[in-house]
Each structure stands twice: as structure tokens, then as C-alpha cells.
Amino acid sequence: MPTYENIARPEEWITDTDRQVAAAIRKWVDEDVWPNRHKIDDDWRGHEIVKPIMKKLMVDIGYQRGIWPEQIGGLGASSCVGFVVCCEEIARGDSGMCTAANCCGWPFMHIALPWHRNDRLVEKFGPMFCDTDEMVMGCPAITDARSGSDVENIDATHGQYIQTRAERDGGDWIINGHKLWCTNSGGLADIFGVFCTTRPGVEDDEAFALIYVPADTPGVTQGKPYRKAGMSADFNGDIWFENVRVPAENRAQGPGLDAQYAREMISWGNVMTGGYALGSMNRVYEILVAWVNNRVVAGKTLKEHSIIAGHLGEIMTLIEVVKSDTYCKARMLDRPDLYGPGHSREMLAKTRSTKLFASDALTTVCNQAMDLMGAAGYAHEYDLEKIWRDSKIMSLWMGGRSLCRLDTARWYFECEDV
Ligand SMILES: Cc1cc2nc3c(=O)[nH]c(=O)nc-3n(C[C@H](O)[C@H](O)[C@H](O)COP(=O)(O)OP(=O)(O)OC[C@H]3O[C@@H](n4cnc5c(N)ncnc54)[C@H](O)[C@@H]3O)c2cc1C
Incomplete structure (x- = not known):
């Protein structure tokens, strides 16, 4: 019987290191995450179950060191393909954990x-x-409390509607604002990368700033985690910044460049969302295989009915296409020498389409799988129901479906006023 590993991906782009890390993550998923999936799902308030399991990924496997250079003890991971390989494995266990780990x-x-x-x-x-x-x-x-999309809609608004503001005071920034929903907030965060403006109301990439704020800085307050439809392993809550003072050097790159690399960050986030969707789809495939091989209706197993086989073919087509596209865009981000920089409007458009398609495809795959599983698909103990609840947010976050469409149309049609 094939496994999710047989779903097509360009193996020649995947390094030995990627494979080793993926194997370690798979072991962690099989031993620590999947056996505790129901407890993780119920642990939205306190993370008593989630934290020790996450710690194995972040500290023992070393995921929290991933992006940092080797000179300071990091793993020096800078390949988008490599991150997608990891996302596939983590999200096969739990897409909320995958979100928390990558964010x-x-x-x-x-x-x-x-x-x-x-x-x-x-x-x-x-x-x-x-x-x-x-x-x-x-x-x-x-x-921002006012709108998430307006902050990410860089090419139309250039930071004009960002409400969180940073003012210079000698050698410091003074930050004021109110953020919502940010992954790893809800009391968990140790440090924030705060998207803010240095000139409120002004439409100018130069005023768009990313400033790092340690969570224990006076004036920072984190609210309690929200209760959501799914993704309990990802804490989200309010964050208030009230006259928070940090050194001027905490600004990531400076005027113009912070907006430029925010575009690159969004492009990567789009492709990572494809990776989270893929991991969830890998698990849906496994659940479906077990179901259609064993469930008997009208005298034969489900998969032997042509009407069901047709649905299975459609589901696998979606998964195949999402996988090919996600790896393709990840590879393009890894090869700026061939495809241009990750912060280009072209790459933003191309990766926005990946996010739109992959997240919608996951929801479709969950819906179709549930149709095939009947009431069992809707039941807690058959596991599909959790993936279905977890899935929807992937199309909602990062400005939702509208911003994906807008950024894609803007580049391909040279729209000037949307
Ligand atoms: C589990 C989870 C994790 C999250 N993680 C993070 C995180 O790590 N960091 C973070 O900062 N936020 C995070 N968020 C928040 C999320 O990114 C935002 O909710 C999202 O960007 C949408 O912003 P909003 O909810 O303010 O909706 P709004 O911005 O108010 O959007 C409302 C609607 O308007 C549409 N829209 C947006 N712009 C336009 C436009 N120009 N024209 C027409 N329609 C438009 C949107 O698509 C949406 O349908 C997370 C949320 C959840 C639930």
C-alpha cells in the first residue's frame, strides 16, 4: 500500500539533513503528538500537555535554533524547501503545533x-x-486590533493604516499599540517582532517598521489565550504595548528595508501555510485509507464502489497538486538567482496563490473525506473532525482569501488602484 511519502515531491531538492530532521520529527509525532491528540485538543487554556511535548520539538530536536546562524549555536536553516519538509511532518501530527513552532x-x-x-x-x-x-x-x-489585513496589505496601503506606533525618543523607540491573535501570544511569548509605523497615517514604506520587543519589557501586557474552533496548541491573545521603551537598535533593518523584508516574510508565510496544509492532508490520507479499506457497504469495501473511488481520485488530485505547487514555490524562494528576490511583488503574487489554493484545498479535502466517513467523520474519536476544525484558519490568516487574490491580481494585471 502506498503511503503519504508516495505523493509526488521533487526528491532531488531535499537534502540529507532535511531527511534526518524530518525523521526525528516523525518519530516525535508518532510517539508524543499523535497518542496525545485528544488531550492536546482540550488543552487550549493552560498548555499543561502541550508545553512538554512542544519542548521536545523546540529544544531536543532543536527547532527553535533552526533559523539562527551556526556561529551562535543555531542550525543555519535558510532553505524554504527544508522548512516545508519539516512542516509536512509536524502538521501531520498537529497543525497548531506546526504554526506555533514556525511562528x-x-x-x-x-x-x-x-x-x-x-x-x-x-x-x-x-x-x-x-x-x-x-x-x-x-x-x-x-x-492590529483594528485590522490584520491592513498591516499585511503593504502594496496598497504602505503602512498607512497601521495603528501600532513607534516614536523616537533619543536612543530609544517608544511603542504604543494593541495587537490581537498573534501566534504564541496568550502569555507564552518571550519576545515579539512588532509591526508598527514610525509616522501614523502616512502612506510610506519608509515608516513601516519591525521592532523587537522582549516580553518582559515594562509596558507589555499579554492577555489570556482565546478559545478557538481549533488549533489549541497555538496560543493567541491580546497584546498591549503601553509606552514600551526599547533601544533604537532593535529595529530590524531600517526605513524601506523593513517593509521590503516584510514582503519576503509574507511570501515565506504563504508557502509555509502550504506546508501546514500538506501535513494535515497527509494525515487525512492515512485516516481515509484505514476507513475505505475496512468500511463495508452494500456488500463490499467502500473503495471498491466506483462512486467512492471517484471521490478518492479527486481528493488525491488536490493533494498531489498542492504538494507540487508548494514545493515549486519553496524552491523558487530558495533560488533568487533564478527567480528574483523573495520580497518581489512577483514572488508575493505567486506565493499568495499557493496559500489561497492550498488552504482551500485542505478544507475541501476535509469536507470530502467527511462525506465518505459519514457520522464517523464528524466524531471526535475518528480524528478527521479535529483536522477539519483546525483547517479553516489557514485560509483566514495573513489577510484572508481577499488579500491573496488582490496581491495575485495586482502583479499579473498591473492593477493600480485595488
Ligand atoms: C490561529 C491563528 C493564528 C494567527 N497567527 C497570527 C500571527 O502569528 N501574527 C499575527 O499578527 N496575526 C495572526 N493571526 C491573525 C490573522 O492573521 C488575522 O486575523 C488575519 O490577517 C485577518 O485580519 P483580521 O482578523 O483583523 O480581519 P480583517 O483585516 O478585518 O479582514 C476582514 C475581511 O476583509 C478582507 N479584506 C482584507 N483586506 C481587504 C481589501 N483590501 N479589500 C477587500 N477585502 C479585504 C479579509 O480577507 C477578510 O475577509 C492569527 C489568527 C489565528 C486565528
Whole structure:
């Protein structure tokens, strides 16, 4: 019987190191995550179950060191393909854990990736992730209480509607604002990458800033985790910044460049969402195989009915296409020499389409699988129901389906006023 590993992916792009890390993650999923899936699902409030399991991924396997350079004890991971390989494995266990793990390093791409490394900030913040036996959580603080999409809609609004503001006071930034929903908030975050503006109301990429704020800085308050439809392993809550003072050097790159690399960060986030969707689909495939091989209706197993086989073919077509596309875009981000920089509007458009298609495909695959499983698909103990609940947010986050469509149309049709 084939396994999810037989779903097509370009094996020649995947390194031996990627495979070793993937094998370690798979073992962790099989031994620690999947056997505890129901407890993880119920653990949205306190993370008593989630934290020790996550710590094995982040500290023992070393995921929290991933993005940081080897010179400071990191793993020096800078391949988008490599991250997708890991996402597939983590999200096969739990897509909320996958979100939490990847968002930990996501805001530090600006300073850690080799092609625009900020050595001073790498040396300042990297050791807290690399030189420790404790789990340390980074948090991408993008979504303002007013709107998440407006912050990410860089090419139309250029930071004009960002509500979180940073004002210079001598050698410091003073930050004020209110963020919602940011992954690893809800009391968990140790450090935030805060998307803010240095000139409120002004439409200018130069005013778009990413500033790092340790969570214990006076004036930072984290609210309690929200209760959501799914993804309990990802804590989300309010964050208030009230006259928070941090050194001026905490700005990631500076005027213009912070907006530029925010585009790159969004492009990577789009492809990572494809990876999370793939991991979830890998698990749906496994659940379906077990179901259609054993469930008997009208005298034969489900898979031997042509009407069911037709559905199975459709489901696998979606998974195949999402996998091919996600790896293709990841590879394109890994080869700027061939495809241009990850912050280009072209790559933003291309990866937005991946996110839109992959996240919608996951929801479709869950729906279709549930149709084939009948009431069992809707039942807690058959596991599909959790993946179905977890799935929807992937199309909602990062500006939702509208922003995916807008960024894609803008580049392909040279729209000027949307
Ligand atoms: C589990 C989870 C994890 C998350 N992780 C993070 C995180 O790590 N960091 C973070 O900062 N946020 C995070 N979020 C928040 C998420 O990214 C935002 O909710 C999302 O970007 C949408 O913002 P919003 O909810 O404010 O909706 P709004 O911005 O108010 O959007 C409302 C609707 O308007 C549409 N829309 C947006 N722009 C336009 C436009 N120009 N024209 C027409 N329609 C438009 C949107 O698609 C949406 O349908 C997370 C949320 C969840 C639930």
C-alpha cells in the first residue's frame, strides 16, 4: 500500500539533513503528538500537555535554533524547501503545533537569513533561543486590533493604516499599540517582532517598521489565550504595548528595508501555510485509507464502489497538486538567482496563490473525506473532525482569501488602484 511519502515531491531538492530532521520529527509525532491528540485538543487554556511535548520539538530536536546562524549555536536553516519538509511532518501530527513552532522563528527572518543578516541583532537575540535548555517563544505581532489585513496589505496601503506606533525618543523607540491573535501570544511569548509605523497615517514604506520587543519589557501586557474552533496548541491573545521603551537598535533593518523584508516574510508565510496544509492532508490520507479499506457497504469495501473511488481520485488530485505547487514555490524562494528576490511583488503574487489554493484545498479535502466517513467523520474519536476544525484558519490568516487574490491580481494585471 502506498503511503503519504508516495505523493509526488521533487526528491532531488531535499537534502540529507532535511531527511534526518524530518525523521526525528516523525518519530516525535508518532510517539508524543499523535497518542496525545485528544488531550492536546482540550488543552487550549493552560498548555499543561502541550508545553512538554512542544519542548521536545523546540529544544531536543532543536527547532527553535533552526533559523539562527551556526556561529551562535543555531542550525543555519535558510532553505524554504527544508522548512516545508519539516512542516509536512509536524502538521501531520498537529497543525497548531506546526504554526506555533514556525511562528517562533518567522519574525527573525529579517535579521537571520544570510542574504540580509543583521549581525548585531543576531548576536543580541539569537542566544536566547540557542544557548538554553528551555523552550523560548518568538511571536510575530502583526495583526492590529483594528485590522490584520491592513498591516499585511503593504502594496496598497504602505503602512498607512497601521495603528501600532513607534516614536523616537533619543536612543530609544517608544511603542504604543494593541495587537490581537498573534501566534504564541496568550502569555507564552518571550519576545515579539512588532509591526508598527514610525509616522501614523502616512502612506510610506519608509515608516513601516519591525521592532523587537522582549516580553518582559515594562509596558507589555499579554492577555489570556482565546478559545478557538481549533488549533489549541497555538496560543493567541491580546497584546498591549503601553509606552514600551526599547533601544533604537532593535529595529530590524531600517526605513524601506523593513517593509521590503516584510514582503519576503509574507511570501515565506504563504508557502509555509502550504506546508501546514500538506501535513494535515497527509494525515487525512492515512485516516481515509484505514476507513475505505475496512468500511463495508452494500456488500463490499467502500473503495471498491466506483462512486467512492471517484471521490478518492479527486481528493488525491488536490493533494498531489498542492504538494507540487508548494514545493515549486519553496524552491523558487530558495533560488533568487533564478527567480528574483523573495520580497518581489512577483514572488508575493505567486506565493499568495499557493496559500489561497492550498488552504482551500485542505478544507475541501476535509469536507470530502467527511462525506465518505459519514457520522464517523464528524466524531471526535475518528480524528478527521479535529483536522477539519483546525483547517479553516489557514485560509483566514495573513489577510484572508481577499488579500491573496488582490496581491495575485495586482502583479499579473498591473492593477493600480485595488
Ligand atoms: C490561529 C491563528 C493564528 C494567527 N497567527 C497570527 C500571527 O502569528 N501574527 C499575527 O499578527 N496575526 C495572526 N493571526 C491573525 C490573522 O492573521 C488575522 O486575523 C488575519 O490577517 C485577518 O485580519 P483580521 O482578523 O483583523 O480581519 P480583517 O483585516 O478585518 O479582514 C476582514 C475581511 O476583509 C478582507 N479584506 C482584507 N483586506 C481587504 C481589501 N483590501 N479589500 C477587500 N477585502 C479585504 C479579509 O480577507 C477578510 O475577509 C492569527 C489568527 C489565528 C486565528
